[in-house]
Each structure stands twice: as structure tokens, then as C-alpha cells.
Amino acid sequence: MHYISTRGGISPISFKDAVMMGLARDGGLLLPEVLPTVDPKSLRRWQSYSFQQLASEIFRLFITDIAVDQLEKIITRSYATFSHPEITPLVKKGDIFILELFHGPTLAFKDVALQFLGNVFEHILEETGSKMNIIGATSGDTGSAAIYGVRGKERINIFILHPHKRVSPIQELQMTTVIDPNVFNLAIKGTFDDAQAIVKAIFNDIPFKDKYHLGAVNSINWARILAQIVYYVYAWFKVTAETGEESIDFSVPTGNFGDIFAGYIARNILPQGAIRKLILATNENNLLTRFVTRGDYSVSEVVATSSPSMDIQVASNFERYLYYLYDCDTDRTKRDFEGFSQCGKLRFDDNLLRTIQQDFASKSVTEPETLGTIRTFYSEHDYLLDPHTAVGVNAARACASADVPVVCLATAHPAKFGAAVTQAIGKSPETPPELKGLENKESRCEVLDPDVKTVQDYIAHRALL
Numbered sequence: 001m002h003y004i005s006t007r008g009g010i011s012p013i014s015f016k017d018a019v020m021m022g023l024a025r026d027g028g029l030l031l032p033e034v035l036p037t038v039d040p041k042s043l044r045r046w047q048s049y050s051f052q053q054l055a056s057e058i059f060r061l062f063i064t065d066i067a068v069d070q071l072e073k074i075i076t077r078s079y080a081t082f083s084h085p086e087i088t089p090l091v092k093k094g095d096i097f098i099l100e101l102f103h104g105p106t107l108a109f110k111d112v113a114l115q116f117l118g119n120v121f122e123h124i125l126e127e128t129g130s131k132m133n134i135i136g137a138t139s140g141d142t143g144s145a146a147i148y149g150v151r152g153k154e155r156i157n158i159f160i161l162h163p164h165k166r167v168s169p170i171q172e173l174q175m176t177t178v179i180d181p182n183v184f185n186l187a188i189k190g191t192f193d194d195a196q197a198i199v200k201a202i203f204n205d206i207p208f209k210d211k212y213h214l215g216a217v218n219s220i221n222w223a224r225i226l227a228q229i230v231y232y233v234y235a236w237f238k239v240t241a242e243t244g245e246e247s248i249d250f251s252v253p254t255g256n257f258g259d260i261f262a263g264y265i266a267r268n269i270l271p272q273g274a275i276r277k278l279i280l281a282t283n284e285n286n287l288l289t290r291f292v293t294r295g296d297y298s299v300s301e302v303v304a305t306s307s308p309s310m311d312i313q314v315a316s317n318f319e320r321y322l323y324y325l326y327d328c329d330t331d332r333t334k335r336d337f338e339g340f341s342q343c344g345k346l347r348f349d350d351n352l353l354r355t356i357q358q359d360f361a362s363k364s365v366t367e368p369e370t371l372g373t374i375r376t377f378y379s380e381h382d383y384l385l386d387p388h389t390a391v392g393v394n395a396a397r398a399c400a401s402a403d404v405p406v407v408c409l410a411t412a413h414p415a416k417f418g419a420a421v422t423q424a425i426g427k428s429p430e431t432p433p434e435l436k437g438l439e440n441k442e443s444r445c446e447v448l449d450p451d452v453k454t455v456q457d458y459i460a461h462r463a464l465l
């Protein structure tokens with residue numbers, strides 16, 4: 001299996017090269033040259049597989065340059081850090097299935113992909129005898145999941161920038177209490193956008209990037225998408241076995257279009273109709289909902305909500321979907337995205353809109369609706385939703401068909417977003433063991449001015465060479 005760019009500007013590369021490249025060199029995103037499909041015989045065999053066994057089968061369709069025994073070792077190591085034996089268990093609450101994706105070390109779904117990515121990086125670096133320095137900016141969830149993905153790894157140093165005093169206290173502690181010598185937390189005196197801009201500037205400094213073997217972990221890395229496909233297929237097996245239905249809907253709380261794009265790939269490798277629709281759940285940042293309901297993809301201002309990991313306007317994985325919507329036409333994808341970066345908008349005609357609406361339904365959920373959903377779900381089912389998951393459940397209720405079961409992805413543990421939960425139900429959620437006593441642990445963090453040179457100097461002195 002080889003990988004190509006949505007903009008057609010690179011010759012096909014292997015999986016390992018795609019993982020190390022992250023963003024394609026022509027500015028596009030990497031995708032498999034062809035999408036594999038799962039034949040009915042394999043499907044019958046996979047029915048009773050564990051999460052890890054299923055991961056191995058699915059990864060093998062997309063990875064042909066890592067030996068199967070090596071791949072299985074990577075999978076075992078990646079999911080041994082999860083606290084639930086099923087990794088991503090499915091629970092039924094009333095008429096809705098909740099797919100709990102928050103049993104990893106940082107209690108959010110990003111662990112499913114970043115534990116795997118960290119181990120894939122380690123495997124490749126050992127093979128080639130090289131080292132890398134990961135740099136990233138975070139507004140909260142990605143940073144801790146990335147840090148937990150590579151902590152203690154010999155050939156990797158990680159530098160994560162967060163806006164000083166502007167992430168939640170729990171999110172900050174989840175990052176700064178990891179004191180492994182290869183982990184560097186940098187609190188930037190500024191906003192998330194300042195931190196993000198510094199990281200971009202550093203990656204654009206090509207001599208610096210090459211000298212220090214910089215690597216990225218953001219959600220455009222193909223390995224992250226790949227890891228997320230597994231739980232869609234896993235949940236599909238569970239629900240079809242339990243309900244006898246062959247066709248189901250998924251509701252996905254969405255920001256960067258990464259998680260839901262993994263659902264789109266799952267939908268395309270499974271038999272037709274297995275996943276009827278993907279329900280694209282957004283908060284008040286409704287760019288993607290406007291896209292699905294009206295064919296209008298135009299950027300506006302970001303507003304702050306109680307589901308901050310979805311407070312995003314430009315969805316970095318969207319280009320991947322567009323490539324498929326345009327029947328793999330790389331010229332058209334390139335032209336549209338270059339245009340988009342100039343004027344911040346794209347329009348889709350009725351013909352395309354029909355295709356889009358065959359794949360997706362969507363709702364933008366307001367703040368009162370989000371908190372209301374947490375409250376009523378708790379009183380009806382004695383089950384706490386975090387605000388991101390509540391957005392998904394609300395959209396699922398609005399968009400699902402009565403004829404097919406619906407699975408909502410639970411992207412974070414409610415205790416991670418305790419303030420919103422407390423506001424909704426009048427008391428705070430129970431603290432899980434992973435978050436207990438964090439404030440008493442030793443922590444390490446460097447506060448720096450929002451200046452590219454300052455951050456580059458800091459990295460240059462501590463980078464692995």
C-alpha cells in the first residue's frame with residue numbers, strides 16, 4: 001500500500017514515510033492510493049475479535065512495510081496503557097449506544113491514536129537508528145495525549161507549547177506532572193493562537209527543521225486516522241450482534257474533522273450500507289454544519305464554548321474528504337484549497353450537496369442544549385456525559401433515523417471537564433484515579449515569552465541530535 005497527496009504533487013510513498021512526513025510536501029494531505037474493502041469472509045471471521053485483533057487486521061490492509069509480528073507488538077504495547085479490558089467499551093443507555101473512548105491514560109479519545117503513533121515513531125526510529133524532536137501547540141487535550149504517547153522514549157524528545165494560564169488546571173497538570181527527561185512543557189505568555197503561530201514559524205524555518213529532525217503529532221498524521229478506524233468497526237460488530245440490525249448510524253462530536261473522517265473511511269471499507277450515516281455534531285462553531293446542510297464552507301470567528309476541543313473554525317482534515325467528494329481529482333482539490341486559503345470560503349452546488357448529505361447529517365448544538373443534555377441524560381440514565389459527548393448525543397437525537405441504531409462517540413471522561421458538568425447537574429463528577437492527587441505531584445514547566453527565537457533557543461539546547 002502506497003500513499004499519495006490530495007494535491008497530487010508527490011510520488012507514492014510507503015506507510016512509514018507517510019507517518020514521518022505528516023503533512024505532504026506539496027501542502028496537501030496524505031491518503032492511501034486505493035481504499036481496501038473488507039470481504040464478507042473476513043467480516044465473519046472478525047466478528048468475535050478483540051479490539052487488538054481487529055486493529056491488527058485493519059492495520060494490515062493499510063500497512064505493508066512493517067512485519068505483522070512487529071505490528072502486533074506495537075498494538076499490544078499501545079493498548080496496554082488502557083484501563084478497560086475492551087479498550088473502547090460500548091454501553092447502551094435508553095435508545096442510544098455510547099462508545100466510551102476515554103479509557104486511555106489522559107481520559108480522552110486522542111489516546112487511542114497517539115499511543116499507537118508514539119510506538120510507530122519509536123519502531124521506525126529504532127530501525128533507522130535516528131532520533132526526532134516533536135514540537136506541538138495545544139489548547140488542552142492534544143498536548144497531554146501526545147506527551148503520554150512518547151514519554152520515556154529514548155529516541156524522542158517532545159516540546160509542547162500551551163498558553164500560560166489559559167488551559168484548564170487539570171489539563172495543565174496532566175501535562176506538567178509528566179517529568180520524564182524527554183518531556184518539555186513550555187507555557188507561552190499569550191494565547192493558543194500565539195503558541196500555534198510560533199510552532200508554525202519554527203516548522204517553516206527549514207534549516208532549523210532539518211537540523212533538529214523536527215516531527216509533528218497533529219491530527220493530520222495518517223496514522224492517527226488509521227487508529228481511529230478500528231473503533232468504528234469494533235462498535236459496528238457489537239451493535240449488529242446485539243440488535244440484529246445490519247445498518248447503523250454514528251454521531252461524532254467534531255472539530256478538526258479527524259475523528260469523523262476515520263468514520264468515513266470505515267464506512268467505505270465496510271459493506272455498503274453498514275454505516276448508514278455519519279452524524280456530524282458541532283457546537284456553536286458551526287462551520288461544518290453549514291457545510292453539510294447548505295453546502296457553505298466559510299470561516300467565521302471562533303467562539304468559546306464548554307466543549308473547547310471543538311472550538312475550531314478551519315477543520316484541518318477537511319481536505320481529505322473533499323478529495324473523495326471530487327472523485328480523487330487532485331487538480332480540483334488543489335485549486336479549491338489554494339482558493340480557500342485566499343478568501344476563506346468554498347461553495348458546493350446541489351449536485352455535490354446531494355452526495356454530502358448521503359454521507360452526513362449534521363446539527364450545531366447550542367450551549368444551553370449541551371448543558372441541558374448533560375442534565376437530562378444524567379437524570380434519565382444516571383450516566384454522566386462530558387460536554388463534547390453531550391453535543392454528540394444531542395445531535396444524534398436530532399438527526400438519527402428511528403429505523404437504525406445509533407452510536408454516539410464519547411470523546412472525553414466527564415471529570416476532565418468538571419466545571420461544565422457541575423454547572424449542568426449542580427455537583428461535581430467523581431474524580432477517577434488518573435486525575436487524583438495530580439496537584440500534589442512533582443511538576444515541571446518553563447514559562448517563556450511569545451517569541452520564536454526564544455523558543456528556538458530553548459529547543460536547540462535540549463534537542464536530541
Ligand SMILES: *Cc1c(COP(=O)(O)O)cnc(C)c1O
Nearest residue numbers: 141255256257258259309411412
Ligand atoms: C479533539 C477532540 C474532539 C474533536 O475531534 P476532531 O478529530 O478534532 O474532530 C472532540 N472531543 C474531544 C474531547 C477532543 O479532545
